Amino acid sequence: MLKKIGGYSILIIILIGIIYFFLPNYAQKAFLHLTADIDDYEIFENRTVAASNPQPWKKSPQYNQYEMGQTYQEELEAYETTAFLVVKDTALFYEKYYLGYDENEISNSFSAAKSIVSLLIGIAIEKGKIESVFQPVSDFLESFQEGDKSKIVIQDILTMSSGIDWNEAYMSPFSKTTDAYYGNNLKKLVAELEASEEPSQGFAYKSINTQILAEVLETATGQSISDYATNRLWRKIGAENDALWSLDREGGMEKAFCCFNSTARDFARIGQLVLNKGKWNGEQVIPADYIEVATQPARLMGSEEIIPHYGYQWWVLNYNGKQIPYARGILGQYIFVLKDKNAVVVRLGKSRSKLYTDEHPNDVYIYIEAAYELLK
Known part of the structure; x- marks a missing residue:
């Protein structure tokens, strides 16, 4: 036997x-x-987004003087939180790390990278590399010059209303999204895209949209998006640590729809920049009007339809009468901008709720409530 x-x-x-x-x-x-992990930069090739002239966060007089309730602590631990950080009035107000992680540990952003790509688009427009969000994608990508794809403009991509045919399936090993994450030729995937419907017909979250934006940026600027982010964003906001942007292969293309790897403290700078309406230490890094439009519910091209929960690659949460823009990744990577408290909240971790309310994972509400508890 x-x-x-x-x-x-x-x-x-x-x-x-x-x-x-x-x-x-x-x-x-x-x-x-088997599954994506916050340390996956270790299995991919990466390009450095270099920091220089670091500007460490000052610490608030109230730094770590307050503690959130036990219920919130238990929820953070249940979702395998690795970092929870609050910046208030441009100073570190609270930070705590879990599961062996600390302030110097980098972590995969997953789809929170989409929000960073959006900011780079805003910079490229201000620098004259892109005319406006209404410029056709076909001006930059040859594969978009014929058929229904020729109708797509940059705003359609930013608002996830491009009409591109794409299977946004995370669990299937044979989906296009899996190919984008583990494959080695993102430009080929973009070149082979087809339009399944007219642009601006409705919101449909598809990661490949952000990859299209990255190729537009690369063509428009003549630089990799990592180099453009280094020169036009990361160094401007005083990042303390080099970030890593994972690539599809050695010397290849950034996985722009995901995989910007950084620390909780440096992710908070992205939120602070948005809170500052694109300004950092007196310098307008990103146009204020772009920030304003990017972080509020988007209006579809040629329509009165509003996407209540999404702007230009930024999610928008309506919470107790407040409009909270935030970046979000699939394993619970969040950067929240709390305008009413002049605060930024970063939560990193290894899992998030599978239940949703109004298009937002339920754990989002836990972190927002915990932050308001601390900021009372």
């Missing part, structure tokens, strides 16, 4: 090996790693 079981086991292993051999490269990687 034991010999028979052993024989079956060997046969199963051989079959798995055969199946694995015939899988496409990206599916092999998905099979090996």
Whole structure:
């Protein structure tokens, strides 16, 4: 009997090996790693977004003087939080780290990177590299010059209303999103895209939209988006640590829809820049009018329809009569901008709620409430 079981086991292993051999490269990687992780920069090639002239956060006189309620602490731990940080009046007000992480540990942003790409678009417009959000994508990408794709403008991409055909499936090892994450040729994926409907017909969250924006930026500026972010954003806001932007292959394209790896303190600078309406230490890094439009509910092109929960690659939460813009990643990476408290909240971690209220994961409300508890 034991010999028979052993024989079956060997046969199963051989079959798995055969199946694995015939899988496409990206599916092999998905099979090996099973699920995305906040430390995945270790398995990818990366390009550095370099910091220089760091401006460490000053600490508030009330730094870590207050503690959130036990219920909130338990919720943070239940969702495998690695960092929870609050900046108030441009000073560190509260920060706590979990699971062996600390203030110098970098973590994958996942889709919070989309919000950073949006800011880079705003900078490129201000610098004259892009005419406006109404400029056709076809001016930058040859593959968009024919058919229905030729109708798509940058604003359609920013608002996730491009009409591009894309399977936003995270659990399937054979989905296009898995190919984008684990594959090695993002530009090929973009070039092969087709339009499934007219642009500006409605909101449909598709990560490939942000990858299109990255290619637009690369063509418009003549630089990789990492280099553009280094020179026009990261150094401007006094980041303390180099960030890493994961690539599809060595010397390749940034995974712009995800995979900007940084610390909680430096992610908070992105929120502070938005809170400052694009200004940092007196310098207007991003136009204030772009920040204003990007972080409020978007209006679809040629329509009266409003997307109540989304702007230009920034989510918008309506909470107790307040409008809170925030960046968000799939494992609970959040940068919240609390205008009424002149505060920024960063939460990093390894999981988030699978339940949603008004298009927002339910744990979002926990972190917002915890922050308001601390800021009373």
